[in-house]
Amino acid sequence: MPLVPMRVILEAAEKGGYGVGAFNVNNMEQAQGIMKAAVETNSPLIYQVSRGALQYSNKTILRDIILAVSAQTPELPVAVHLDHGNSPESCKEAIELGFTSVMMDGSLQADGKTPADYDYNMKATKEVVDMAHAKGVTVEGEIGQLGGIEDGHGSGEEKVTDPPDVKKLFDDTKMDACALAWGTSHGAYKSTTGKPPVLRHDIIAEVHKLAPEIFIVSHGSSSVPANLVDAVNSFGVIKKYKSEDGHRHLAGYGEDFDLDADDAKKIVDFLYESERMPKSVGVPMADLKKGIQNGVRKINVDTDGRLAVTAAILSVMQEKPSEFDPRKYLGPAREAVYEFAKNAMQGFGSVEHAGDVEIVSLEEMSKRYK
Numbered sequence: 132m133p134l135v136p137m138r139v140i141l142e143a144a145e146k147g148g149y150g151v152g153a154f155n156v157n158n159m160e161q162a163q164g165i166m167k168a169a170v171e172t173n174s175p176l177i178y179q180v181s182r183g184a185l186q187y188s189n190k191t192i193l194r195d196i197i198l199a200v201s202a203q204t205p206e207l208p209v210a211v212h213l214d215h216g217n218s219p220e221s222c223k224e225a226i227e228l229g230f231t232s233v234m235m236d237g238s239l240q241a242d243g244k245t246p247a248d249y250d251y252n253m254k255a256t257k258e259v260v261d262m263a264h265a266k267g268v269t270v271e272g273e274i275g276q277l278g279g280i281e282d283g284h285g286s287g288e289e290k291v292t293d294p295p296d297v298k299k300l301f302d303d304t305k306m307d308a309c310a311l312a313w314g315t316s317h318g319a320y321k322s323t324t325g326k327p328p329v330l331r332h333d334i335i336a337e338v339h340k341l342a343p344e345i346f347i348v349s350h351g352s353s354s355v356p357a358n359l360v361d362a363v364n365s366f367g368v369i370k371k372y373k374s375e376d377g378h379r380h381l382a383g384y385g386e387d388f389d390l391d392a393d394d395a396k397k398i399v400d401f402l403y404e405s406e407r408m409p410k411s412v413g414v415p416m417a418d419l420k421k422g423i424q425n426g427v428r429k430i431n432v433d434t435d436g437r438l439a440v441t442a443a444i445l446s447v448m449q450e451k452p453s454e455f456d457p458r459k460y461l462g463p464a465r466e467a468v469y470e471f472a473k474n475a476m477q478g479f480g481s482v483e484h485a486g487d488v489e490i491v492s493l494e495e496m497s498k499r500y501k
């Protein structure tokens with residue numbers, strides 16, 4: 132089956148009252164791990180590709196990997212979505228690449244950093260809607276400002292969404308879906324208090340009531356599970372080398388120690404206490420489930436997939452230090468992505484819902500938009 136517009140996946144989710152994960156993908160192992168989870172749980176699937184991922188993979192290559200992986204399971208509905216398009220041009224490029232959904236993030240200007248005003252957002256989103264709907268492609272907008280920065284994207288300032296703004300942006304543009312700022316944030320560091328971020332469930336409920344036609348999207352929704360952060364932190368990577376004076380050195384965590392001159396206890400203490408990443412707390416699954424009850428239909432998760440890959444690779448490097456075949460650590464990374472994605476699909480409630488999705492071609496969808 133060719134890919135489906137994201138809209139039909141979200142329509143089914145709205146009818147069934149569940150959420151669908153949108154999983155960021157950068158390479159073959161992630162694409163396969165996520166697909167394995169979707170097939171095993173019989174979940175509809177949204178692959179999500181950032182501009183950074185497109186650049187990393189030379190554009191058509193990542194698209195071709197996704198198409199090749201999707202072609203192996205023709206019975207499963209799959210949408211391919213551009214995450215955080217920063218301009219109508221970047222959305223156009225994704226549509227030309229064959230994406231079935233694009234995000235025009237007009238909450239920020241084209242630099243991906245400076246907050247934009249309503250007028251800018253509306254015009255950019257409308258331009259993308261006109262272009263995308265003519266081809267049957269789904270459009271996600273954004274209003275309000277999420278905290279955090281990921282892939283260089285984000286203003287670093289948070290401004291929660293005002294529900295009437297969403298209704299207005301919908302009325303003015305006819306976008307299909309909208310990302311709301313309701314307390315989640317991009318990246319691994321969502322909270323500085325050691326407690327989960329405080330979410331504004333009232334915003335989701337209010338938007339769902341005001342504009343039920345809109346599919347609500349939650350960005351920055353990784354759970355940042357403590358077991359993955361702990362796993363990453365338990366594997367140090369230490370470099371050893373000899374300096375010109377013949378002294379033996381150990382270097383790690385930004386420090387360099389001379390084993391033949393420095394205090395041994397100081398070195399050992401430092402290496403033991405150092406952690407690769409600061410302790411962090413994400414969005415608990417219980418909060419996401421409540422958000423889904425209130426109307427969230429698409430849940431973006433990127434960070435958790437990155438953590439899963441990193442923890443798996445470090446684990447192989449540690450346990451089999453003589454291993455140097457990339458398949459021997461990328462294979463376990465692929466399995467770790469599968470495990471993480473399966474958990475997410477179970478949590479969001481999309482399991483056994485692949486069959487709900489109406490199979491519609493982009494061409495047919497373009498007629499429905501008219």
Ligand SMILES: [Zn+2]
Pocket residue numbers: 215317350351431
């Ligand atoms: Zn985002």
